Amino acid sequence: MSWPEARRRAHEAGAAAALPVAEVPLESADGRTLARPLAPLTDLPAFRTSSVDGWAVRGPGPWRIVGRALAGAVSAPLPEAGTAVEIATGAMLPDGADAVLRVEESTRSADGLVEGRLRGTPEWRSPGEEARAGEELLPAGTPVDPAVIGLAASCGHDRLAVRRAPRAALLVFGDELLTAGPPGDGRVRDALGPAVPAWLRRYGCDIGPADFTGPVADTLPAHVDALRAALAGADLVCTTGGTMHGPVDHLHPALDALGAEYVVNTVAVRPGFPMLVARVSGADGRARFVAGLPGNPQSAIVALVSLVAPLLAGLQGRAQPELPAVTLAEPVPGRGESTHLALVRVDPRDNTARPVRHVGSAMLRGLALADGFAVIAPGAEGAPGDAVPLVPLPPRQGVVR
Numbered sequence: 001m002s003w004p005e006a007r008r009r010a011h012e013a014g015a016a017a018a019l020p021v022a023e024v025p026l027e028s029a030d031g032r033t034l035a036r037p038l039a040p041l042t043d044l045p046a047f048r049t050s051s052v053d054g055w056a057v058r059g060p061g062p063w064r065i066v067g068r069a070l071a072g073a074v075s076a077p078l079p080e081a082g083t084a085v086e087i088a089t090g091a092m093l094p095d096g097a098d099a100v101l102r103v104e105e106s107t108r109s110a111d112g113l114v115e116g117r118l119r120g121t122p123e124w125r126s127p128g129e130e131a132r133a134g135e136e137l138l139p140a141g142t143p144v145d146p147a148v149i150g151l152a153a154s155c156g157h158d159r160l161a162v163r164r165a166p167r168a169a170l171l172v173f174g175d176e177l178l179t180a181g182p183p184g185d186g187r188v189r190d191a192l193g194p195a196v197p198a199w200l201r202r203y204g205c206d207i208g209p210a211d212f213t214g215p216v217a218d219t220l221p222a223h224v225d226a227l228r229a230a231l232a233g234a235d236l237v238c239t240t241g242g243t244m245h246g247p248v249d250h251l252h253p254a255l256d257a258l259g260a261e262y263v264v265n266t267v268a269v270r271p272g273f274p275m276l277v278a279r280v281s282g283a284d285g286r287a288r289f290v291a292g293l294p295g296n297p298q299s300a301i302v303a304l305v306s307l308v309a310p311l312l313a314g315l316q317g318r319a320q321p322e323l324p325a326v327t328l329a330e331p332v333p334g335r336g337e338s339t340h341l342a343l344v345r346v347d348p349r350d351n352t353a354r355p356v357r358h359v360g361s362a363m364l365r366g367l368a369l370a371d372g373f374a375v376i377a378p379g380a381e382g383a384p385g386d387a388v389p390l391v392p393l394p395p396r397q398g399v400v401r
């Protein structure tokens with residue numbers, strides 16, 4: 001399957017199993033996804049609001065002071081031409097006021113009259129200037145961030161309808177893995193167990209220390225048991241390693257034993273081609289997913305950005321993340337009939353991308369210095385000056401706006 005097609009299928013499968021909607025208080029909505037469009041409950045502003053400190057006046061001056069309008073209350077009307085009230089920034093303009101005179105441009109006479117030259121432009125914000133009641137400001141599917149939370153509050157909302165955060169779990173396969181200390185004597189450190197949950201959290205997942213199991217023993221029954229246990233509580237179970245068909249690679253037989261069906265099973269992409277996504281029907285009838293990340297550590301991250309990110313976007317009711325373009329500053333080789341995901345560093349000053357070094361699929365050194373993967377299409381070579389898509393590493397994933 002081609003890389004674009006695999007991404008499309010992963011997103012589609014997630015969207016078809018979009019997570020339930022819950023109304024949560026604004027302060028709990030950060031990182032979730034709007035399940036309904038955001039619209040103001042009133043016009044914004046809701047009333048004519050003074051934008052300066054000064055005098056709200058009626059008719060031509062000088063004006064007789066008849067009161068005061070402070071922010072936070074309904075202002076009494078100005079009774080007739082030639083009257084004024086002292087007004088604060090943010091206060092409701094009294095009915096009848098036709099201008100506001102800035103305090104620093106006014107003089108106050110001993111007999112209680114105010115004078116000054118009015119500017120020709122309104123010194124207030126008009127109702128509906130920012131938005132009309134009920135107007136769609138943000139569509140469903142928008143990721144909630146502090147800017148959205150602030151806007152929702154100014155629109156009058158106490159709670160937001162959002163998709164529940166995807167619950168994720170991680171199973172690490174491989175008897176050769178050490179969970180502490182330096183590698184040696186044929187054993188390597190598990191570099192994915194500590195890192196993948198942190199990546200998943202950046203994609204909006206709910207995953208804690210109790211959701212990690214590893215290394216799972218290299219036997220088929222241990223794999224089946226671990227998958228079954230993890231699927232009982234998670235919407236998405238990521239696994240690492242065992243995606244091939246070596247003597248102790250049990251992922252495929254375990255998925256078979258669980259009655260899983262493949263959404264994606266190997267992708268024409270380098271590195272990371274043995275990546276997969278499978279669907280399992282939960283006891284409640286809702287779909288759960290297994291994402292098989294290849295064991296080579298960089299390949300696992302390629303699978304994460306290639307398939308898990310679109311799947312999670314779908315589950316959260318978000319659009320497929322759009323990939324920004326970068327301009328290659330140096331040549332990047334193609335990988336024959338496969339899409340090549342090449343780790344690059346992006347210079348934000350001119351949006352140019354340069355490949356980083358140490359990018360073997362077993363290495364993580366290049367990844368730690370990179371901003372994302374430049375996408376070189378099958379059959380193509382990347383030449384300096386070429387504009388190519390970038391798969392950003394989170395948190396700079398494509399955002400729906």
Ligand SMILES: Nc1nc2c(c(=O)[nH]1)N[C@H]1C(S)=C(S)[C@@H](COP(=O)(O)OP(=O)(O)OC[C@H]3O[C@@H](n4cnc5c(N)ncnc54)[C@H](O)[C@@H]3O)O[C@H]1N2
Pocket residue numbers: 172173174176177188189190191192193240241242243244245246249271272273274293294295296297299361362
């Ligand atoms: N005969 C073939 N063998 C392999 C091929 C192939 O095409 N034909 N492809 C290679 C590629 S490419 C990849 S990627 C791997 C994928 O294999 P698995 O997903 O089954 O992964 P493992 O065999 O379990 O491990 C591969 C490699 O990665 C190391 N590893 C695994 N997990 C971790 C971890 N959590 N932290 C650090 N390192 C890890 C493991 O020790 C192995 O060195 O298959 C190739 N083989």
Ligand code: MOO
Pocket residue numbers: 270271272273274294296299300361362
């Ligand atoms: O596909 Mo492997 O993932 O190249 O290392």
